Amino acid sequence: MAGLPKSFTGWDVTPPEQRSREDLTGGAGMAELHESIARLLASRNQWRQAYHHLRSALDLMTSGESAPEPEQLRHEVNRLRRAHAEAREQSLRDSLTACYNRRYLDQRLEQLLAERSSADGGLAVALVDLDWFKRVNDTHGHLLGDRVLQRVVDLLQEALPDGAFCARYGGEEFVLVLPDVLPNSAVQVCESARQRVEQFPWSQLVPGLGVTISIGVAHERGACAGRGSAEQQLISADALLYAAKRAGRNAVAFRKGAEVRLAGAAAGRSRSSERKAAGY
Template sequence: METGTVRALVQGAPVAEDTPPLSPRNRAALHTAAAERLAAEGSWEQAYTHLCSAVRLLQGEPPQDELDRLRREHAEAREQSRRDSLTASYNRRYLDERLAALLSEVDLRIGLCLALVDIDHFKLVNDTHGHLFGDRVLQRMVTELDAALPETAFCARYGGEEFALVLPGRDLAQAVEISEQARERIARFDWSELHDELRVTVSIGVAHAEGRIADVDRLIGEADQLLYTAKAAGRNAVAYRAARGGHVRLAGAAGARRSIPQPVRTTG
């Protein structure tokens, strides 16, 4: 009986007529169970509504401070679901959802830029100093990547030692400049505060969403291809595809390197 009632509450369906009346405490428990199930599914607004109903049943109309507390808990739970537990940057789930939303509303006159960042030789850091030390490097990396991001831009952990910088409302030239500044900042950072012999650099691929890139997978695929081009060209570099001609170039001083691979442009 209670399982069916919880299901009805979650789905917004009426409770069966032959269901015996429940006490306020039992109904509050059912609302709480419904809220927990909805929160686990990411339906935060519906979960919040059920929590408010539970409080009303137990206490009558909740005082404003109780409602404020529930709102804060709801907001905190939602934010935590978007964050990577190690680095506190946004996680892959949020990255995919936000990219899809941004691509649906992007102004093609400006576009949307995505930079994929990979720590060079990070496996060597873990092998030499251990994974706990590597975790500290990842946490510091997020601090440096976040340091000078413009308003509306954000950093997300893509996976392992890879991060994504999402740059809405920035054209390719601006995104390349922001990425090159991040690369330089990381290369200049005094990593000896973590270990005397530690030096860290990153490679970055910058993709620009325009007419030919219409979905998340294609945008990430383009940035990933450019990232590995930067690595193949010697690492510690930012790679991007020139707006005219489509040739892959490296930003800043790395642009003078003799060998810059030219990967096949993704299509379809």
């Protein structure tokens, strides 16, 4: 049992195999056995199993009416619970931007799609890409590029509705997941995010720097969302992102029926293109 955490100082650390039979009989003996196992598991960062053994030890030690409350054990159970929760949370976060990672996105998006019903407003998935980001890295270096990514994530998350979240999809691509929103509201959330990024004073980071984003917003209403897959909705959002980039970037593209449209000021670009195609 060598190498146990210092937080267990003051406890009986004698391995269970070295204790007498009398020590390990009855509720108290079983509680000590659970404690010993928990210490070993905690030293290996196996927090979930350690927590369950400490929980069992606590139950055994508080089962008697006259038994004193083991405050040290109770505190250790709570510490392990917090450590386990923190470790799980960190495993679902992107190390650079602190938004959620691809692992969380895949898990949560599948859950949300399975929960959709005809009574829901629907589910919107927006794929966000930084425009010309390679130029930022090539011109100013990757350290500044990292700062840009961090700031963009802050701006994306600034005014998300309840239940929505941002996740890093890969590289300079991010996903906004907006549950229980109507199509117009989803587009407005994304257009507001696009404006915040465009209007941020990037020159404060380095003179002459400008950053914009392009977004493709795919929306599925109610029960229709439940019949699709996370992959299908991401593919739809990716196709709309491509439409936004093809229209000149710094735009939000969405679908209105069978027609692809651009939001906000960028909407004039598509109308101009239509007039040119018609010969006006």
